[in-house]
Amino acid sequence: MRAGSYTTKSNEPIHYNQIPTRSEGMPIEDRLINLIESVWPEDYDVKSIAAACPGPLDPLNGIVVEPPNIPEWRYFPLQEFLHSTFDLPSAINNDANLAAYGEWSFGAGQGYSNLIYLTISTGIGGGIIIDNKLLTGNAGFAGEVGHMSVIPQGPTCSCGKEGHLEAIASGPSIVRWVKSRLEDDDLLDHFPEGELTAKHISDAAETGHELAIAAYERAGKYIGLSIADLLHIFNTSLIIIGGGVSMAGDLLFDPIRKSVSESVISDVYLDELQILPAALGDDSGLMGALVLSREIAAS
């Protein structure tokens, strides 16, 4: 996890720090407090604290509902924890929603009133900006584009359902697909020993490994199909794609763009359409939390 402290005006952090989320022997709450204290700006009055966390997450009540990688935070009232610990106005939202907010405010989405952000990573998440506002829905659970159904009775998703986009095109899903097709020789020749990752596969694709290329083409095809669905629903002119898997660049973006073009029902959906990589990299969520913290400081 990472943290930064910022003034109300500048987007350059006063202090910035990053630590592994997990460590033996220390509760995650204590690690979080230590991290925040490590970036505390002694020369300033701190006005507010905001945090981007894995969803699903209830932003209206400030509760982390069921973060896949932090099981001890099931229904954890993180906003109240921050508020009571630091005695400051606090807010939380899910990381993909805040990444959309960050990209819209400071990244690839600046100047747009409407956009859809997707993050392709260990999971697939998203955030949607409509009329210069984050789409939250009835209780803050909007934007879960990774759980759009893509192949009925397809691979099992992290959520337990079948055939979701995340189960087909996330990093671990790309790895799973490649592993299911790898011959032993192939594995020895082209991939390092140890745990295979989406990055190993994109590296192999860059050297012309056909199965690795096919894996990204397949992921891109289904991501493009879901983006076409989203265009039919929203008719936005900007799609931003971030997350670790998107670092594969054209290897992923080319098949996405091809699939989108082939999947829309009319070229009107391609007019003015841009499909851009996220501009803020791993910091989009942090920058979205910055926007959120300024909002609560000002309110």
Place this chain on the structure above:
Amino acid sequence: MRAGSYTTKSNEPIHYNQIPTRSEGMPIEDRLINLIESVWPEDYDVKSIAAACPGPLDPLNGIVVEPPNIPEWRYFPLQEFLHSTFDLPSAINNDANLAAYGEWSFGAGQGYSNLIYLTISTGIGGGIIIDNKLLTGNAGFAGEVGHMSVIPQGPTCSCGKEGHLEAIASGPSIVRWVKSRLEDDDLLDHFPEGELTAKHISDAAETGHELAIAAYERAGKYIGLSIADLLHIFNTSLIIIGGGVSMAGDLLFDPIRKSVSESVISDVYLDELQILPAALGDDSGLMGALVLSREIAAS
């Protein structure tokens, strides 16, 4: 096609008329003019005219793009045609979008700030209200929920692509699925002679015809799957379903509700969720056009 004239205050029409869209020997423009003149309120100053038309349709420029059942209106500037014919402020939008608007203003969606409307008919369309505004998107082509991909390489859709919700759960798609499974005897025993319709199938289902029941269960299952996708994206608490096929009532709504419950990734999406039939019947589009006409009269 149907038309009504209304005062600025009452939603009861002064005059109302309905005629078949097509007739031999008279251009559709002339039939439209005759229809409008037939409801013209002689005792009032008419302020504006609005029309709901099949999409895809460009509401910003007032152009009917490609109405499936009126081929001679490809790229027809209907708004300008109305404006120049009647010398009044005019506007058009697609019928599913305006039906959503109508249901939100006067029907099942009154009092809600966010809702998703689906019409299940010869096609499947939709309209989405976010923060008390119709979601139009970049150029007015939003809300095409019938063209969400449901089964890759599935049945061919009216748009030419494969496996869209419309290709699986619209009236003609339900008929196609039943026909492909009917035995000759079965056809003779349970269905009338002549062209089979979704209504014949729902009537047969009411008498216990297993294939007919299965047809609506299948349609409802996939509609529910797409609604779950929409809930993950929007987290709305109201889904309104209209259109001729929805008149089958519980036969369709029961499997839809079951599928939605089974398909959402968390019960948070079911909190406060209502899935309701449209309240305005065949007039939802007309009532949405009324709202639109009042908007342009007031602007």
